[in-house]
Amino acid sequence: MTILFLFTIFILACFIGYFVVWGVTPALHSPLMSVSNAISGIVIVGALYVAAYSDNLAISEILSISAVFLASVNIFGGFAVSERMLAMFKKKDNKNA
Amino acid sequence: MLNIELFLIYLLVSILFIVAIRGLSRPNTALLSNRLGMTGMLLAIISTMFVLPEQNHILILIAIFAGALIGIMSAIKVKITALPQMVAVFNGLGGLSSTLVAFAQMKNMQTQYLDISLSVAIGTIAFMGSMIAYLKLQGNFAKILRKLPFHNVFNLALFIIMIFSWGNFLVYSTIDSLFYLMCFALLWSVAVTMPVGGADMPIVVSVLNACSGFAATAVGFSVSNVALIITGAIVGASGTILTFIMTKAINRSLLEVLFYNQTKDEVLKDIKDKTVRSASPEDAAFILENSSKIIIVPGFGMAASEAQFALKNMAFVLKNKYGASVKFAIHPVAGRMPGHMNVLLAEAGIDYEDVFEMDDINPEFRTADVAYVIGANDITNPAAKTLKTSPLYGMPVLDVYKAKTVFFVKRTLGTGYSKTDNPLFFADNTMMIFGDAKKVTENIVKDLEQG
Known part of the structure; x- marks a missing residue:
């Protein structure tokens, strides 16, 4: 039952994604890529679970802590890059100066 | 392990992400x-940390802060010109993270093997593909590497072996x-990705973007976490749609981009004598x-x-001193990532209201006095419309030829990426x-x- 429940959520989320992404203006496709890239770092939550239930110095601990680290680079780097890109798209007050 | 409050927080996180993309x-x-995306992510990390047992907390925090420091720095x-590479690297790290989580679970607890194998396979492809894309975008590979002998046979064989090893794992x-x-999956x-040329990079990067999303979804299934499933699905959809838009803009299918490297350049031979x-x-x-x-039509050049x-x-002087109207025309695949030109123009402080997408600007070339094409070639080639034998035939192009005068700013008369004469x-x-x-x-x- 759980798997069907999760699968339902997955399919519905695909539909939401489909409609939301088509609404993104083509001018912002680069930021779309880097923002979506940053939020795909949500995999850190999975890494945290596995890390928290691993024994000390077990291989799974090393792997999951590394996963936390990598996802963290992905998240913070991704949002920072997006922030830089989007700041450039801010409407200029002194339009032609 | 999963209480109601945490479940609701994950729901909120998912909503924040959806609204973020919508924005x-x-x-x-x-x-x-x-900012909404950042808020959602912080919320997810902090609330997860809060409910987990204290074990390993210090190590986890160190990992997060080290990652944050490296990522933000x-x-x-990174220079704005190197943005496509940077995005590719971050994307790859996310993929690798999914792979590692899956391996850690193998060692740790028993879960559904289908989810684990998908996390590993898709995550690895996202990781390695992104690293190759990064190296190629940096210009680290010689052209020789673009053409392996029996390239397609080799790829197909590897693919079959990969599917076989997947089956092997499931058994x-x-x-x-x-x-x-x-x-x-690595191989x-x-x-x-190795033989794909520079101009097709936006497509490859989009595909890999989708992969890292679906890898997160697979991890979400294996830890039964809805936030991962929903977010992964949205990222996957985003990458898939970008891929679709890009392939449509060059009138080639994804399979053609990945497996068919065109070499024709005999078209228009007669034109060589013209001055x-x-x-x-x-x-x-x-x-x-x-x-x-x-x-103005910018390209990768x-x-x-x-x-x-x-x-x-130039636009500033033309507008303010000579009272001309100046617009920028962007082809969907100009540059090395989706929307690359828009970012660069925005960097220079060009108002986005002066920047137009292909379908909006094409009717305007007819009334334009000058089309200033700078560092672009294939995306303006009228042969794509008229010449059935051209490799570009059927690809939507910018109608610059309709302008009264066309300037091409180029280093040589050389062909573009398609190796087709313009x-x-x-x-x-x-x-x-x-x-x-x-x-x-x-x-x-x-x-x-x-003057």
């Missing part, structure tokens, strides 16, 4: 949407068989001074020589301005300011 529909809400330091479910699956992603009119920046400045409607600032100055170079209303995109534009600006 990218307009430039003036875009910055806010990035590299994002701040035996040992850590060794999972490791084999990872190795073949296959290298073999597929080309070349112009100096001074000539161009003179014509621009007397024009009232100018459309503009990015390569960082001519966007010079272009901004008949527009030899047209009566075309003038070639040979030289570096940035220097040529700067010289034109100098003349315009004096």
Whole structure:
């Protein structure tokens, strides 16, 4: 039952994604890529679970802590890059100066 | 392990992410949407940490802070021209993270093996593909590597072996068989991405973007976490749609992009005898001074020589001193990532209201006095419309040939990525301005300011 429940959520989320992404203006496709890239770092939550239930110095601990680290680079780097890109798209007050 | 409060927080996080993507529909809400994304992510991390047992907390925090430091530092330091590479690297790290989580679970607890194998396979492809894309975008590979002998046979064989090793894992479910699956996914992603040329990079990067999303979904299934499933699905959808838009914009299927590297260049041989009119920046400045409607068409050459600032100055002088209307026309696949040109123009401070997508600007070339094509070629080739034998045939292009005068700023008469001659170079209303995109534009600006 759980798997069907999760699968339902997955399919519905695909539909939401489909409609939301088509609404993104083509001018912002680069930021779309880097923002979506940053939020795909949500995999850190999975890494945290596995890390928290691993024994000390077990291989799974090393792997999951590394996963936390990598996802963290992905998240913070991704949002920072997006922030830089989007700041450039801010409407200029002194339009032609 | 999963209480109701946490479940509701994950729901909130998912909603924040959806709204964040939605906010990218307009430039003036875009910055806010990035902040919403950050809020959602912080909420997810903190609340998860809060409910987990104290074990390993210190190590986890160190890992997060080290990652944050490296991520933010590299994002701040990277030059705007190197953005496509940076995005590819971050994307790859996310993929690798999914792979590692899956391996850690193998060692740790018993879960559904299908989810684990998918996390490993997709995550590995996202990781390795992104690393190759990064190296290629940096220009680290010689052209020789683009053509392996029996390339497609080799790829297909690797793919079949990879599927076989996947089946092997599903049957035996040992850590060794999972490791084999990872190795073949590594090899296959290298073999597929290596021969893809620079101009097709936006497509590859989009595909890998989708992969890292679906890898997160697979991890979400294996830890039964809805936030991962929903977010992964949205990222996957985003990458898939970008891929669709890009492949449509070059009128080739994804399979053709990945497995068919065209070599034809015999089209239009007869045109070689025709003469080309070349112009100096001074000539161009003179014509621009007397024009009232100018459309600028940037391509990768503009990015390569960082001519966007010079272009901004040119547009500024033309507008304010000569009262001309200046617009920018963007082809969907111009540059090395989706929307690459828009970012560079925005960097130079060009108002996004002056920047137009292909379908909006195409009807306007007919009334334009000058089309200023800078560092672009294939995306303006009229043979794509008229010549059935052209490899570009059927690809939507910018109708620059309809403008009264067309300037091409190029270093040589060479062909573009498609290796197809552009008949527009030899047209009566075309003038070639040979030289570096940035220097040529700067010289034109100098003349315009004096004239």
